[in-house]
Amino acid sequence: MQDSKTPSEIYRIVLEGLQGTPETELLEANGITEAEHRRWKILFLSAARKGLETETSGLPGVAALLPAREANFAHLANSIPHAVFCKDLGGNFLYGNPAYCKAMHLSLEELRGKNDYDLHAPEAAKKYRSDDEWVAATGEIFNCQERHVRPDGGSKWIEVVKAPLRDEEGRTIGVMGMFWDITRQKEIERELCEASANLEYRVARRTEELLEANRRLEEGVKLKNDFMSAVSHELRTPLTSILGFASLIRRDAANVRTLTCETLPQTRRVITRMESNASIITDEGLRLKRLIDNLLDLEKIGSGKMTWNDEVFDLNEVARASAEAMKGQFAAKPQVELGHILYTDPIPVRADSDRIKQVFINLLNNAAKFTEKGRVELAVGIRDGRWAEARVTDTGRGISKQEIDRIFEQYYQGAQPLIQESGTGLGLPICHQIITHYGGKFWAESPEDGGASFHFLLPLHAGD
Template identity: 35%
Template structure:
């Protein structure tokens, strides 16, 4: 083993290479891994200290080279025989260099143990990988074991022209150890190398994630800036508060109306934004819209009222221009999950109109004019409502496109998360847990890490199911779902659906399953995969919410309708929830212990209803809490005599 590479004279023929019977442990490829070198990834000062400590603790020489044999670190614990005697001769140095290069090239992931091509001492090597690419070789050795031919070594000293006495004395100082112990040292070195490979890849991925997070934050900031510009130039005075009631937007028109600059109002909470209108902090319409107060202030004359929107008029006395009568509209702001994240309120000074209306009420002769103005206002409101409906339709379409795009974009990183969580969990259980030995504290910590990895994998699987459900529901609602309709016998398709719960039933031996079907069931014409999705969802729910007992799948027909029933002896469904269980994101019994271990997306039954309705069918549920539930699907059969079922 040496610290340089060279092309010297032809060395003696190498002895057979001895490899440990271990498979290579290469990490999964990382982006642009071929552009990184070992010294680009690891701090060499830290690696040098680790190498020095390892060499001293194991009583071996050590060195890290690049794949071509060029040294990356300084040599550690080299023996005087190799450093001061053999390498001091031209032939000995050439053979040392050739041996190091050959030893580094012959390792492919598993540790290599071989006689050096110079003095015949025992050497070992293992590779360090990054993204599946060999970036360094860690060499150890300069050891004499029980099979070393010392006389051959001494003869080699005479062959290279070394001083015989000095050579013999230096040979006596070479570390002796059994081959078995040296093999264990090489195996430990392999674990070090694998750990370095994993650390490098994780550090690279973490760096990429941090960069992406920073870019995402920059995009959010840019979006907020554009939104602020839009709100700032709205003609009506407009303010926006967040979920905690803190002012985040206060546009120029609002500054002009109230005489309060945005710099003095942004970040204010505790209803401070009511002070410019009433002289003291008080809730405004936006606080009712976002749910901060249960009812609007009695001073408001409410024109329209909804769950998270309100239109009203009121006279305010604290404005710089004196008492003014204003019209205001407030709406809650929701995120993509439907959660309220704030509110927006727009205000319009309608003092002139208000005064005119008062004058019209006092002078009856102007009644016709007032009626006409009111009629015109109603027309304008009708137009606004029509425009709002158009905007809502467009927003709904944009929502579907957004959900579809986001679902597709999330699938790629989730697939990586699932794969790497599984890979890390397997490697941790197979490679690192056995290293805990008899240390109970370390073993407990290892088990906790393994359990945490299992949680990561399970939650990623659940998120993948949620994304798939959201994407399916979005396709159905947007009309972009591909329906592959064909004519088929329903009993065969239901039998396939029943197989989807075999794994779940295997984990729940306390739950039995039975499938029955009437004879001569008429055919259905629909997408068989969609029918499997409906029935599988109902069966999985039945098994998950049944502590013990039976789940049944029954297929019957009545006239022109095919009827499917899934019944269980589970926890049941409260009567007040039977009409809402098919709504999006609705989940039954959130406080029940069964529910805590049977987490779902809340979309499965909503998708089932959309599929059944698409084919002109009906789906409903009946239940008695504590005794079980029954879900029924009714679909139109292919009419008798219809040759192709069209």
């Protein structure tokens, strides 16, 4: 095989590699392949063997007739930091350069005549001897990377190259080899492998996060679309009622003008009907107002434009007032009892009392909406001497485990379709944002046997 470099260039490249220049740098700088570089190192071993014959007893020597280049390789073998050695066919060492002798903690005289079983653990010695026999039997070059265990128990990674040692007639008379420490190279490879695996893991994790974010985004878009449908329904229903009953009132008012004293009973019936229709208009108008107020509150809280009128107040009083305000709604559900449990002592809280009342009203309204019979209870107290605690509990159908973590999301109303249940899914998110604005905690619980309870904590006011 014809070399791509001249002998002097080959000598320079091999020398630079043996003196510590990284192989990848050598390959790139000189435009050669890894196979070429490895073959040239083997050629070095062959030439070094010839140049070292004068120093290896038992080998036929004609060192005086060696070319200068082979003599240079012999000098190089004695000066490089890589370990070079020669063995006979019985596995006995004939030669080791200074680097090899240093690695074995022996002088050259002490090394000669010893074998691998004298220097290494039995398992390692058996492996090294097997490699030597394969090289001697096949006449081929052996190359591997392996972990070498030192006599002191330590270990290091080495790259080993072995080739047949031949006499002048080409007969195999032993094995020559060279090895060098690649522990740092292995560490870098391991670090790169770990970094690659970590990068792949991080990419996979980030991809999952992005896919999940995309899924939630798509779900959010669907929720908003459902919300707009629900809002349209919520606005259309009271407006239809207002327009319809306003038309009836106009008709009844026209009829009243034609009535006389003789038709007084009929007049009273018409006026009663007009009052009932006017009441419906009022209720539907209040319903519209609550919807619009919720929308405005959510927008203000989200944009930081909400006005908070903070003051110190007794949470007992706000809870009592909230329960009183809801009596009318619960009166329409005779099978549902509304009760409240107050604390024996004042519960001082610094916040916007109207907003905290809004939280109570929303929670009680939500409980009434999902409870067909049983009891809804509002209770307040003090926890751990640091928190004002409030709880609204109902005996309704409860909340599934899958939904309990999502009910505070805007527009979300659980598994029930928005249009079938009155509301827009804004009440609980508003409650959550009001409580967290004051450094509080807000959560929900729902046992498997039904019912739900909503809890919130607010910091107690310690006084001025």
